[in-house]
Amino acid sequence: MEIRVRDLCKSYGGVPVLRNVTFTAGDGVTCVMAPSGAGKTTLLRILLGLETADGGTVEGADCRWTAVFQEDRLLEHLDAAGNLRFVLGRDYDGARAASLLAELGLEEAGRKAVREYSGGMRRRLALARALLAESAALALDEPFAGLDGETRRRAWSCILRHRAGRPVLLVTHDEEDAAGLGAAVVRLA
């Protein structure tokens, strides 16, 4: 599977955010890097179908995505299992979920509601949700924000182990993330 983005443009209130963005993302992990405000999140939102581009074309992105959003977007009143059940429905597999949560160091979360989680725990649960849900591609918007070095490395290996051949589009500021995931790098101007 290949995602081909050609001359993508987007502006808000006349202010251009994306200017002729062109790249191809292959089957592996593609890391989109750019300074703050360069439109990385907007790019992901267009690929997810949440925004419409002003110009340009996107091919291969019209599929089922799962995502880690810039905000965690978790259901605060539910625990980890409840949040995973919300997106997985009948496909929820308790053993598989528990194993992934343990890999991400979330085994201590237990039955606690998400509102009691720390920032890092929320981020890891959002990542687990994206990895477990059925999809053809993954969009990860700064999924390692707020994670310490060791947890970040665990998250990398989780992504590599559980992406199951799905293309991953990752937005990050950190070169180390791209290197750790062996990702192709796309730089937005």
Add this chain to the structure above:
Amino acid sequence: MARRRGALRLWAVVLWLAAWQLAAVILAAAYPHGGLLLASPLSALRRLGELAVTAAFWRAVGWSACRILGGFLLSCLAAAVLAAPAARYGWVRELLAPPVAAVKATPVASFIILALVWLDSGRLSLFIAFLMVFPTVYLNLLEGIRQTDPQLLEMARVFRAPLGRRLAGIYLPQVLPYFRSAASLGLGLCWKAGVAAEVIGLPAGSMGERLYTAKVYFQTPDLFAWTAAIVAVSAAFERLFLKLMDILAGKAAA
């Protein structure tokens, strides 16, 4: 702290009851029929005790409760059915705004008299309870739905969560606190308006009719006893309903 406040509240109630008893005793001593003007709390309580062991009392409570709470429940149902499209579509919201504002602003007595022209007195309290509760529940539900986190809805859209899961996971936890507060207000309101409708419409066998009869025959202890019964039944149903809601909310969160 809460215990101290509770004790203070209890003392305040006792003080006012004592003042009421004293006023009744003074009136009874000052005028030949002073007891008719103000029944003492003890005589009202005694009368309530006498009434509470009769089948007729409970039949009247059941009669009024069925209609008034029926009106309340129908109102909640209608508010939920209409608030959902109103939150989504501006034209539905605008269409409903004038009647909702009119019901909010119009005195309940006007509606009761008007409704007596259209309906038989047996259905009056149901209709009035429905009408008086509707704006409160509708506007609260509308606000609750409109405050739903758009980021969570977007997440549900990306993950393709079906409507049932969106309702249970996103809308319900968001809307329930709004509904709870509206229900609490509405339950008090429906009893006040419903009994007022019964007092004007005089449907046979209702609590309102008993209240009116007590007034006509100067049975002041009965008047106070029925009033206390209405307040107690209203408070009991409010507590029961809110407790049930809390249990449901707890189950939804689990």
